[in-house]
Amino acid sequence: MEHYHMNLTLKVWRQKNSQASGNFDTHSVKNISSEMSFLEMFDVLNEQLIESGKEPIAFDHDCREGICGACSMYIDGQPHGPWQKNTTCQLHMRAFKDGDTIVVEPWRSKAFPVIxxxxVDRGAFDRIIQAGGYISVNTGNAVDANALPIDKKKADDAFDAASCIGCGACVATCKNGSAMLFVSAKVSQLALLPQGEPERQSRVLNMVAQMDKEGFGNCTNTYACEAECPKGISVANIARMNREYLGASLGSED
Amino acid sequence: MTWKQLFTSSLGKKFTMAFTGFFLILFLIVHVTINACIFLNDGGQTYNTVAHFMSHNWIVRFLEIGLFAGLILHIIQGLVLWKQNRDARPIKYYSNKPEKNSTWYSRSMGLLGTLLLLFLVMHLSHFYVGTKVALYGGDQPHNLYNEMRETFSYWWIVAAYIIGVIALFWHLMHGFQSAFQSLGLNHKRYRPIIQAAGLGYTVIICVLFILMPLAFYFNWLA
Structure with a gap:
């Protein structure tokens, strides 16, 4: 792949704290390598800001290998930028060309206030998990891994659902700010496996109730979430959650 | 889990939209089939007979209440969803590219629905009100076929109906398959069938509906 250098203009959202109103600041960065990641480019920009005595830009990042889900940036109108099935840390500067102006915004959602x-504060996701994203396990020796037979297809589907990293791109991109792809992945992951069976009904009811309480919007099946999900979580999970919820709400006596 | 919790939850609202949507999809089949009788080209004889049956049979009259209830529920629930979804993002994006990840009509159901509601007000005032007045107040047998011919002799009414059906087309293009997804009916093997059926249904319904005002306006019928 061709290696090149570029000069860029960045339009970045700056906001002092959750109460402040915030505005866009324009910065320019020079001589950026096409082999840098987007976050490395931000590191260069922050060095520049620190050297000139300015406040560096606060952004979330952790593993920088595409598996933690921390790097939430809405880049040029898309969560995690223009590449498909990709996180911001894995977005490389070769996605851009010399002279580009790049707009970077935080996730916009009532349930994700900007810190x-x-x-942004994605604590709403943690509270949804606390509401039902767990299984009960007896104390004592760990059960032998192969003691419980599980259909291969179901194990694979559960694994696919479990690959959700909770980054919030689904909420960020959804025109309704709905969290259904995230919640449905977490519900599916456990509903598909025998270990999730004891709390199967209460789980989906409680997680959906918590999701509604957090102020997320409602799904209208545009499937933007699936298209923008860095892990390619399928909207088939949302259908599964709908089934689980319909069954649980009609069948549960609680 | 109370019934109230079920119907007011985010998923409950989806179920309501899907159930009432399905009901309206079924209604359109009946509606288009009966109206297509005008194409028998018998001067509206068959069509007027069926229309008379529909406006006088008590089972149909009873189902009509259900139709209006379903329609009103679909509209109210749609407006509630529209408001809640708008409130879920108080600050909009400065730069947003939704065209990269979804179709314009899947994102415009509220707008298309509003167009359809406006169309419905006009449509009911054209044909429904007249039928009811004839049913309860008129002593002449009501000739709905002639009423159609009269209404569709004005080009602007024909144009308004074409716009209405175009809105219906895009509303159904998303709504048909969306209703299945909302009720959890998403299956690898059946999904392509549902999508093909949705496309077929939408095209057939809309082409037939659009041909009706055109047929009268251009005098294709006896």
Missing amino acids: KDLV
Whole structure:
């Protein structure tokens, strides 16, 4: 792949804290390598800001290998930028060309308040998980891994659902700010396996109730979430959650 | 889990939209089939007979209440969803490219629905009100076929009906398959069938409906 250098203009959202109103700041960065990641480019920009005595831009990042889901940036109108099935840390600067202006915004959702600059509070996801994203396991010796037969297809589907990294891109891109792809992945992952059976009904009811409480919007099946999900989580999971919820709400006596 | 919780939850609202949507999809089949009788080219004889049956049979009259209830529920629920979904993102994006990840009509169901509602007000005032007045107040047998011919002799009414059916086309293009997904009916093997059936249904319904005002306006019928 051709290696080149570029000069860029960045339009970045700056916001002091959750109460402040915030605005866009324009910065320019020079001589950026096409082999850098987007976050490395931000590191260069922050070095530049620190050297000139300015406040560096706050952004979330952790593993920088595409598996933690921390790097939430809405880049040029898409979560995690223009590449498909990709996180911001895995977005490389070869996605851009010399002279480009790039707009970077935080996730926009009532349920994800901005803490500072590009950092949002995704605690709403944690509270949804606390509401039902668990299984009960007896104490004592660990059960032998192969003691419980599980259909291969179901194991694979559960694994696919479990690959959700909780980054929030689904909420960020959804025109309704709906969290259904995330919640359905977490519901599916456990509903497909025998270990999830004891809490199967209460799980889906409680997680959906918590999701509604957090102020997320409602799904209208545009499937933007699936298209933008860095892990390619399928909307078939949303259909599964709908089935689980319909069954649980009609059948449960609680 | 109370019934209220079920119907007011985010998923409950999806179920309501899907169930009432399915009901309206079935209604359109009946509607288009009966109206297509005008194409028998018998001067509206068959069509008027069926229309008379539909406006006088008590089972049909009873189902009509259900139709209006379903329609109103679909509209109210749609408006509630529209407001809640708008409130879920108080600050909009400065730069957004939704065309990269979804179709324009799947994102415009509220707008298309509003167009359809406006169309319905006009449509009911054209034909439904007249039928009811004839049913309860008129002593002459009501000739709905002639009423259609009269209404569709004006080009602007024909144009308004074409716009209405185009809105219906895109609303159904998303709504048909969306209703299955909302009720959890998403299956690898059946999904392509549902999508093909949705496309076939939408095209057939809309082409037939659009041909009706055109047929009268251009005098294709006896």
